[in-house]
Amino acid sequence: MLTAQWVCRRCINALPRNRQLLRLASTDASANLPPVLLQRARNIAAEHDKLAASLANDFDPKTAKRAGELSRVAEALKEWEAARSSVSELTTLFQSQDAELRQLAKDELSATNAQIDTLATALSASLTPRDPFADMPCLLEVRPGPGGMEGRYFADAVFRMYRQYCSRKGIRANILKYETVDGAESSTGGASESPLQEAVLEILNAGAYDQFRGEAGMHRVQRVPSTETSGRTHTSAVAVWVLPSFPEDEADMPNEQNFNDPNSLFYVDPREVKEEKMRASGAGGQHVNKTESAIRLTHEPTGITVSMQDSRSQHRNRQAAWVLLRSRIGQRRREEREEEAWALRNSVLSKDKITRGNKIRTYNYSQDRCTDHRSGLDVHNLPDVLDGGETLDRVMESTKEWLVKKDIETLIAEEEADAAAAAGKGAKKGKR
Amino acid sequence: MPRLSFSLFWRAHRVSPHLATLLPVCRDLISARNELRWIRQHVVDLMSHTSGKTRTSPQTKNAQIALLTRLCRRRGIGVPLQYVLGSQPFGNLDIKCRPGVLIPRPETEAWVTHLADIACRHTDTNRAGGAANLRVLDLCLGSGCIGLLLHSLLERQFPRLSVRGFDVESDAVVLARQNLVHNTRRGLLHNPNDSILFLDADIFDPAWLASLVRHGGREHGRMRRGPVVDVLVSNPPYISTRGFDRDTERSVRNYEPKRALVPPPKPAIADGKPEDVFYVRLLEILEVLRSRFAVFEVGDLEQARRVAEMAIRQFEGVGAGVVKVEIWRDWPDMQPEEHEVDSMEISGLQIPVKGSGNGRAVFIRRAT
Numbered sequence: 001m002l003t004a005q006w007v008c009r010r011c012i013n014a015l016p017r018n019r020q021l022l023r024l025a026s027t028d029a030s031a032n033l034p035p036v037l038l039q040r041a042r043n044i045a046a047e048h049d050k051l052a053a054s055l056a057n058d059f060d061p062k063t064a065k066r067a068g069e070l071s072r073v074a075e076a077l078k079e080w081e082a083a084r085s086s087v088s089e090l091t092t093l094f095q096s097q098d099a100e101l102r103q104l105a106k107d108e109l110s111a112t113n114a115q116i117d118t119l120a121t122a123l124s125a126s127l128t129p130r131d132p133f134a135d136m137p138c139l140l141e142v143r144p145g146p147g148g149m150e151g152r153y154f155a156d157a158v159f160r161m162y163r164q165y166c167s168r169k170g171i172r173a174n175i176l177k178y179e180t181v182d183g184a185e186s187s188t189g190g191a192s193e194s195p196l197q198e199a200v201l202e203i204l205n206a207g208a209y210d211q212f213r214g215e216a217g218m219h220r221v222q223r224v225p226s227t228e229t230s231g232r233t234h235t236s237a238v239a240v241w242v243l244p245s246f247p248e249d250e251a252d253m254p255n256e257q258n259f260n261d262p263n264s265l266f267y268v269d270p271r272e273v274k275e276e277k278m279r280a281s282g283a284g285g286q287h288v289n290k291t292e293s294a295i296r297l298t299h300e301p302t303g304i305t306v307s308m309q310d311s312r313s314q315h316r317n318r319q320a321a322w323v324l325l326r327s328r329i330g331q332r333r334r335e336e337r338e339e340e341a342w343a344l345r346n347s348v349l350s351k352d353k354i355t356r357g358n359k360i361r362t363y364n365y366s367q368d369r370c371t372d373h374r375s376g377l378d379v380h381n382l383p384d385v386l387d388g389g390e391t392l393d394r395v396m397e398s399t400k401e402w403l404v405k406k407d408i409e410t411l412i413a414e415e416e417a418d419a420a421a422a423a424g425k426g427a428k429k430g431k432r
Numbered sequence: 433m434p435r436l437s438f439s440l441f442w443r444a445h446r447v448s449p450h451l452a453t454l455l456p457v458c459r460d461l462i463s464a465r466n467e468l469r470w471i472r473q474h475v476v477d478l479m480s481h482t483s484g485k486t487r488t489s490p491q492t493k494n495a496q497i498a499l500l501t502r503l504c505r506r507r508g509i510g511v512p513l514q515y516v517l518g519s520q521p522f523g524n525l526d527i528k529c530r531p532g533v534l535i536p537r538p539e540t541e542a543w544v545t546h547l548a549d550i551a552c553r554h555t556d557t558n559r560a561g562g563a564a565n566l567r568v569l570d571l572c573l574g575s576g577c578i579g580l581l582l583h584s585l586l587e588r589q590f591p592r593l594s595v596r597g598f599d600v601e602s603d604a605v606v607l608a609r610q611n612l613v614h615n616t617r618r619g620l621l622h623n624p625n626d627s628i629l630f631l632d633a634d635i636f637d638p639a640w641l642a643s644l645v646r647h648g649g650r651e652h653g654r655m656r657r658g659p660v661v662d663v664l665v666s667n668p669p670y671i672s673t674r675g676f677d678r679d680t681e682r683s684v685r686n687y688e689p690k691r692a693l694v695p696p697p698k699p700a701i702a703d704g705k706p707e708d709v710f711y712v713r714l715l716e717i718l719e720v721l722r723s724r725f726a727v728f729e730v731g732d733l734e735q736a737r738r739v740a741e742m743a744i745r746q747f748e749g750v751g752a753g754v755v756k757v758e759i760w761r762d763w764p765d766m767q768p769e770e771h772e773v774d775s776m777e778i779s780g781l782q783i784p785v786k787g788s789g790n791g792r793a794v795f796i797r798r799a800t
Contacts, residue, residue, distance in 0.1 A: 285762075288684060
């Protein structure tokens with residue numbers, strides 16, 4: 001059976017007979033661990049044991065913290081090695097004379113072999129550097145891409161998808177901003193959509209950033225808009241940004257990233273921010289009774305502006321605007337920092353970096369299909385995806401797996417490059 | 433008011449008929465859209481609160497639509513949104529509003545926040561006794577917003593904070609008390625052993641002032657020359673009769689209480705303008721109470737100048753440098769625009785004018 005989506009028969013005939021038509025979009029990290037990674041894991045585990053031993057004698061918070069960071073790797077390695085040793089034990093049993101024992105060993109071996117793959121992946125994943133914002137809540141911004149009203153209507157659908165996903169999963173979220181433009185509501189696919197200008201969903205659970213970071217990028221839609229009279233399918237795009245946000249309680253902040261600390265990525269000097277309010281042209285005060293409460297903040301060094309008018313309370317609008325401004329500035333600074341790191345490494349891997357420009361997912365209404373372009377996953381039952389149902393879970397899960405694999409690949413390449421550099425140095429020294 | 437173009441109504445109507453209803457009052461689509469959203473939110477909150485069910489049955493749906501239509505129509509003929517919805521956010525508080533009592537303004541919120549900052553910064557927290565105790569007096573309290581917001585902003589810094597508010601209108605005092613209960617219940621305010629008290633009184637009554645001084649002195653344990661009240665705030669009526677007819681917005685003129693906007697004619701004050709009568713009395717009260725900080729809201733920069741001048745004249749006797757006068761604009765924290773002056777010469781003194789916008793408040797600080 002063909003695994004590809006659809007191939008024209010002529011093309012099949014034109015191809016060499018024995019060619020397999022496989023989609024090769026997904027990348028598979030090797031199940032058996034590459035030696036460089038294993039070496040690195042062993043080094044880390046050794047360091048962890050040393051630290052743990054020294055901690056037993058006298059407690060030092062710094063050492064304890066470092067040990068805590070390393071324990072993830074050390075534990076994963078321990079489990080993996082245990083599985084490995086049981087495999088080798090079972091293999092010796094397999095040579096045994098007793099037929100019953102051999103059968104038992106065979107059953108056990110297949111189970112353990114399956115387990116060892118997942119353990120190896122877990123071990124490599126534990127070696128990848130953890131995202132500095134992984135434990136933070138996040139802001140999810142939805143904006144229409146270029147492409148007229150249709151993009152705006154679909155942006156509303158995407159925004160609702162994430163809102164319903166959160167409510168189904170019991171994730172605490174609130175709408176920070178929801179701005180629409182002029183235009184009637186349109187109803188496509190049984191739900192009414194308003195033309196969206198910009199919407200921001202604040203997801204308050206800790207670790208939400210890690211959960212949603214794979215959603216950032218361009219989401220493409222292919223459908224016949226309700227406004228279209230001649231039934232042509234339109235393609236438009238919606239941009240989703242995921243920004244790290246701040247926990248309500250500052251003490252929950254991971255990595256000591258306090259926004260009052262000037263060294264933090266999120267530090268914003270209040271003097272650099274210009275605040276603008278709606279000014280009454282007339283006398284103001286008791287003379288008028290205006291209900292506008294819009295606030296606009298401009299961060300002058302970067303030119304980032306945030307305007308907020310959702311709440312009747314100016315106070316609340318200002319708070320929301322500051323949350324959004326801090327997150328945007330933090331994300332921008334982080335991107336700059338990573339850009340530098342990539343330039344330094346001069347690596348081919350950077351081409352896989354997820355940027356805002358990359359198309360990550362397609363929602364095709366006429367084929368009732370949602371495709372994730374990174375993991376290569378195709379799912380049907382599009383209405384369930386757009387309702388934030390369990391099908392969306394599957395899509396998000398596949399994205400997450402893809403991200404982990406990507407990280408592991410990067411790590412392997414880095415380790416190999418380091419090893420090669422070290423070997424080169426050693427060879428040079430040897431020559432002298 | 434310029435006439436709104438028909439196409440604008442048409443565009444609004446295409447989005448929602450309610451938007452077109454709101455347009456004559458809001459004057460543009462953006463604010464009409466915002467107000468419609470707030471009214472809608474209010475209706476949904478109200479209905480879910482009363483029925484307590486999450487699923488909406490067709491009956492509640494119809495009731496919601498009927499209520500929405502009614503509220504939009506009321507707003508459309510010019511009733512202030514705050515009276516339609518029955519509340520107005522003020523700082524972090526939620527202030528209930530009712531016809532007959534002045535609606536809290538955002539400019540008031542701005543100067544109250546600024547005053548709370550100053551009171552925090554300029555009070556020596558290390559000094560024993562004096563710091564934990566701060567007495568605030570709010571005259572012409574209306575909905576009680578100023579006193580309540582000051583309490584909410586200062587209660588952490590001053591554990592023994594007390595707020596007293598007076599108004600001549602008993603309706604206003606009742607509403608202010610309701611606001612106190614409402615915000616305490618929502619956890620936005622803490623009112624241990626009645627540190628906030630709102631009472632009926634006519635501030636022009638000499639007997640009231642005498643009792644206030646007596647009460648303040650007794651509360652202090654011993655009679656001394658220190659302040660009876662630390663912070664005196666007021667948002668009195670300050671619009672002239674002519675200004676009321678010409679400069680006020682229609683919804684203000686038609687629906688808000690005139691008594692809270694225009695001072696009643698008082699024959700006792702011979703010199704000065706009739707709209708300044710409250711400031712004359714407030715400055716007298718300030719002299720008696722010897723407050724460290726006082727803020728009076730004013731109508732514009734010209735009135736601010738007159739009030740500042742009166743204050744300087746009133747406190748000429750106490751010695752140079754003891755009393756400092758400042759004028760605050762609408763947004764005292766913001767950078768001034770280029771055309772806005774940052775100081776004024778009044779009676780030979782340079783008076784700083786802080787912030788951006790219209791002249792909004794006169795701040796008087798007295799060194800102790």
